[in-house]
Amino acid sequence: WSNFNRNGWSILNGINSYKQHTVVDGNGLVLTVETTAANCHDSKPLLGLLEKANIRPGTRIHADKAYSSQKHRAALKSRGIKNGIQDKALRNNPLTRRQLQRNSLITKARYVVERTFGSQARWFNARILRYRGLAKAHAWHMLLAMAYNLKRLPRLVADHRLITQT
Secondary structure (H helix, E strand, O other): OOOEOOOOEEOOOOOEOEEEEEEEOOOOOEEEEEEEEOOOOOOOOHHHHHHHHOOOOOOEEEEOHHHOOHHHHHHHHHHOOEEEEOOOOEOOEOOOHHHHHHHHHHHHHHHHHHHHHHHHHHHHOOOOOOOOOHHHHHHHHHHHHHHHHHHHHHHHHHHHHHHHHO
């Protein structure tokens, strides 16, 4: 049983729902965005996002437990990307102390992407999508990403100048 049909139409409230999947750099600037129907699992667009963002080998990516799978670990390893995906407990197989500590460290690094979503919601009223259709939703998500980057960039440039002058 699912609350969404195959087109992302919510059965509960009768509205189209979409998800914004985003890759950000260490400063929180958006590198790439993908939009899917709400009934698409969070982990599905990961490999496409990595291709779009042109992640270099040796870079560590951080992601939550939704992306934890053998398929994703193998894909990261084959691309030479360091695995920063949180470990997920399986049925009758709880996480070890080491895995819990690792997840805690990853959580501290993941705040950057969560801050991006929160800032988009605060600055641009991005809590509600006012468009119907995947193409329009994706266009809105792209505009949000561009506006977010433009708002953050002057501060990042100013901070960088201060660091290089001292």
